[in-house]
Amino acid sequence: MAVIELNNLNFSYDNKNNILKNIDLKIEEGEIFGLIGPSGAGKTTIIKLLTGQLYSKDNVKVFNDIPKGKLFYEQIGFVMDSIGLYERLTCYENLKIMSMIHNVNVLNIMEKLEMVGLKDDANKAVYKLSSGMRQRLLIARGILHSPRILFLDEPTRGLDPATAKDIQEIFLKIKDEGTTIFLTSHNMQEVENICDSVGFLFNGELVECGKINAIKEKYEMNKRVSFIDDEGVKSEYDIKKDKKELIDAIKSNNSFYINSETVSLEDIFIKLKRSGVNAS
Numbered sequence: 120m121a122v123i124e125l126n127n128l129n130f131s132y133d134n135k136n137n138i139l140k141n142i143d144l145k146i147e148e149g150e151i152f153g154l155i156g157p158s159g160a161g162k163t164t165i166i167k168l169l170t171g172q173l174y175s176k177d178n179v180k181v182f183n184d185i186p187k188g189k190l191f192y193e194q195i196g197f198v199m200d201s202i203g204l205y206e207r208l209t210c211y212e213n214l215k216i217m218s219m220i221h222n223v224n225v226l227n228i229m230e231k232l233e234m235v236g237l238k239d240d241a242n243k244a245v246y247k248l249s250s251g252m253r254q255r256l257l258i259a260r261g262i263l264h265s266p267r268i269l270f271l272d273e274p275t276r277g278l279d280p281a282t283a284k285d286i287q288e289i290f291l292k293i294k295d296e297g298t299t300i301f302l303t304s305h306n307m308q309e310v311e312n313i314c315d316s317v318g319f320l321f322n323g324e325l326v327e328c329g330k331i332n333a334i335k336e337k338y339e340m341n342k343r344v345s346f347i348d349d350e351g352v353k354s355e356y357d358i359k360k361d362k363k364e365l366i367d368a369i370k371s372n373n374s375f376y377i378n379s380e381t382v383s384l385e386d387i388f389i390k391l392k393r394s395g396v397n398a399s
C-alpha cells in the first residue's frame with residue numbers, strides 16, 4: 120500500500136519560479152526511500168510539503184490524504200535539523216517533554232533511548248552531547264510516538280563514517296518495526312546501503328525513481344569488464360555487445376583475470392548529471 124503519493128506536483132515559493140516540476144512519486148508502506156540530489160534541487164521542499172510545513176493544493180497525499188491535523192501528526196515523525204532541543208535538560212527530560220506533547224507513556228522513553236544507543240546517557244545534559252549523540256537523540260525524539268512514517272532531512276550530514284554507519288543501523292531497526300522512512304541524503308553509499316528505493320532529483324525534476332536494484336540493472340546495460348590475459352595485456356569488453364569476443368578470450372587463455380565493477384548510485388548520479396538532465 121502506498122503511504123505517500125505525489126501526483127504531478129508543481130511548487131513555487133513565489134508563484135513565478137517552479138522549484139518542483141511535475142513530480143510523480145509513490146512510496147510503499149514499510150520501505151526506506153532515499154531522495155538524492157544536488158544542493159538546491161528541492162529535497163527539503165518536498166519534505167516540507169509532505170509534513171505539512173508547506174502547503175500545496177491537492178497533489179500531495181500522505182496516508183491517502185488525511186487532513187494535516189492531530190491524527191496526521193500522531194502518525195508522522197520528522198528530524199529536520201538540530202534545533203528544538205533543550206540544552207540544559209537531560210536526554211531523558213527532553214523526551215519527557217515530547218512524550219507529554221504527544222501524549223505518549225513515559226515508559227517509552229528508555230526503550231527509544233536504548234534503540235538509538237543512548238540508554239547510558241539518559242541523564243546527560245544535551246549541551247554535553249557530541250554531534251552524533253545529538254543526532255541519536257533527535258531520532259529518538261522523532262520516533263517516540265512510534266510514527267508510521269519517519270522523515271529525515273540529511274540525517275547523517277557532518278557525521279564521521281563510523282557514527283553515520285551506526286545511525287544507518289538504527290534506521291534499519293526502525294524499519295524492522297514497520298515504520299516507513301523517507302530520507303534525503305548527499306551520501307549515495309548510505310542510500311545504497313539502507314534504502315529499498317531511490318529518487319534522483321535534479322533542479323526540481325525527479326529524473327529517475329524506483330527500486331534500487333531495478334535502477335542499477337537499467338544502468339548496467341552497458342557494463343564493461345576488463346580482461347587481463349596470459350601475458351598481462353589488458354582489454355575491455357562490453358558485456359552485452361562483445362559477449363562472443365569475451366568468451367573467445369576466456370577460451371584462449373589459460374590464466375586470466377577479469378574485473379567487473381557493478382554500477383553504483385554514484386555512477387548513476389554522475390551519468391545523469393552529465394547526460395544533460397537539467398542539473399542545478
Ligand SMILES: Nc1ncnc2c1ncn2[C@@H]1O[C@H](COP(=O)(O)OP(=O)(O)OP(=O)(O)O)[C@@H](O)[C@H]1O
Nearest residue numbers: 132133138156157158159160161162163164165303
Ligand atoms: N522559504 C523559501 N523561500 C524561497 N525560496 C526558497 C525557500 N526555501 C528554499 N528555497 C529555494 O528552493 C530551492 C530548493 O531548496 P531546498 O532547500 O528544497 O533544496 P535542497 O535540495 O534541500 O538543498 P540542500 O541539499 O542544500 O539542503 C532552492 O533554490 C532554494 O533557494
